[in-house]
Amino acid sequence: MAYCSKGRVCITLKKTSQLKTDVDVTIKEDFDFAEALESVYPLLEIVFSYLDYSDLQKASMVKKSWQVTAGRILEKRNKISWITVFRKKRQSYVHYSNNYLYNNVNLGIILFNYRAVSLNDFFCCHENLSSRKIRFSDFLSDQVVPSGTEYCAIGCPGVASMFSKQVVNKSSVPLFDGCFIPPIPNVRVSMFYCNPVCRNDDHFLADEKVKCILFFSQVDFAQEFYDMLDHLISEEECDKVAIAGGIVRRTTVFPQLPEYHTLRRLNSLCIAFAEEGFCDNSVFDASSVVINGNNLTSEDFEDHLLKFKRRIVLRSNSLAFRICCSAKMRKNHESRIFNKVFPDTPLIGLEAEGEIGWNCFNHSDNNEEVENKAKKCKEGYPIVQHQWSTVIALVTWGHLIHNTSRDL
Numbered sequence: 001m002a003y004c005s006k007g008r009v010c011i012t013l014k015k016t017s018q019l020k021t022d023v024d025v026t027i028k029e030d031f032d033f034a035e036a037l038e039s040v041y042p043l044l045e046i047v048f049s050y051l052d053y054s055d056l057q058k059a060s061m062v063k064k065s066w067q068v069t070a071g072r073i074l075e076k077r078n079k080i081s082w083i084t085v086f087r088k089k090r091q092s093y094v095h096y097s098n099n100y101l102y103n104n105v106n107l108g109i110i111l112f113n114y115r116a117v118s119l120n121d122f123f124c125c126h127e128n129l130s131s132r133k134i135r136f137s138d139f140l141s142d143q144v145v146p147s148g149t150e151y152c153a154i155g156c157p158g159v160a161s162m163f164s165k166q167v168v169n170k171s172s173v174p175l176f177d178g179c180f181i182p183p184i185p186n187v188r189v190s191m192f193y194c195n196p197v198c199r200n201d202d203h204f205l206a207d208e209k210v211k212c213i214l215f216f217s218q219v220d221f222a223q224e225f226y227d228m229l230d231h232l233i234s235e236e237e238c239d240k241v242a243i244a245g246g247i248v249r250r251t252t253v254f255p256q257l258p259e260y261h262t263l264r265r266l267n268s269l270c271i272a273f274a275e276e277g278f279c280d281n282s283v284f285d286a287s288s289v290v291i292n293g294n295n296l297t298s299e300d301f302e303d304h305l306l307k308f309k310r311r312i313v314l315r316s317n318s319l320a321f322r323i324c325c326s327a328k329m330r331k332n333h334e335s336r337i338f339n340k341v342f343p344d345t346p347l348i349g350l351e352a353e354g355e356i357g358w359n360c361f362n363h364s365d366n367n368e369e370v371e372n373k374a375k376k377c378k379e380g381y382p383i384v385q386h387q388w389s390t391v392i393a394l395v396t397w398g399h400l401i402h403n404t405s406r407d408l
Contacts, residue, residue, distance in 0.1 A: 048073045049073060080097075081179075083096035085177075105149045106181050118155075123135075137252075149180070152271070157248075161335070161350075187274065194270050209274060210233060212242040213272045214321060215246075217248070218248065246352025246356055247354035289304075301390075302337050314345075315396040317398045318344070320342065322348070322392050
């Protein structure tokens, strides 16, 4: 993957299975297909990697060993997957998770640095011995996002995700990050545009138990934003809903939604996590926190994160969103510190020109005083718009895990 001299990004990225091996299975008179698949490792796993969810469920009922292998494949697919592309010294590099090529995906989120790349830019894409120019938006749909997946592309002043412990050198320029969310049991993840001037009642979420909403807008709504909140979340339930987001340059949903073209600039992209109403045993939680301060040291920021961790529950699968002021000082260390405090939680991060969010904790500790308690504005909702701050939202699902931070 190289950077073209004329300014276009030159990328080679092929979606081929990582599991390849040469096998030699001898057909005998009493040949048993199930035993043959298991006789050569990892032949059975290779075959299962091409099966969809329903076929894997059926295969798991054949025998105990197949159930174990199918369960391992399903567990791997139902994890968060990600891809990141950055440029360093006129060279472009791709990193992605081990399950990126064969995971179950419900929804995708692409963050791109609009100062480095635009959706209308052309990439030079190399395939075998030939090359072709392809528009960035088409490149995302054709090469990056799994086929048939609904996703959004968000243009922001900077991309600051942390998917692994590998720290990108300061001289590198992140081009785009992609995070792909698997199906979450009993939770509907939806993307829609909401407009405070021309609201659409089709997006009213009263029949669902909303746990988290992410807002990405191109303009500062000020008072109108509270009108939009009133359309989506009741004042009585607002303390149970995690909120995060920011003012960005561009938002686009693929396939594009009809309402995107109505009062386009005033539309706010919403990503909502809502539990189904009949769900009794919840395995999903969400929380958010606003960390104010323009010049926080690494120790100060880590202390805020540790306090946040003590106020929430964590489950076997988690995903965090970090929205940071683009003009904030000492912000480059925040993703690394988050990875230190939450080592098993992928972080999809972006810089914004105005931060949206409030405090929402999914665990109550009466022995600890909450220093950053959300202040109410006159409309009844917590203050939601901030400057010189970092807003973090965390969604978590699956079985509960022990939070050692509460013991500190």
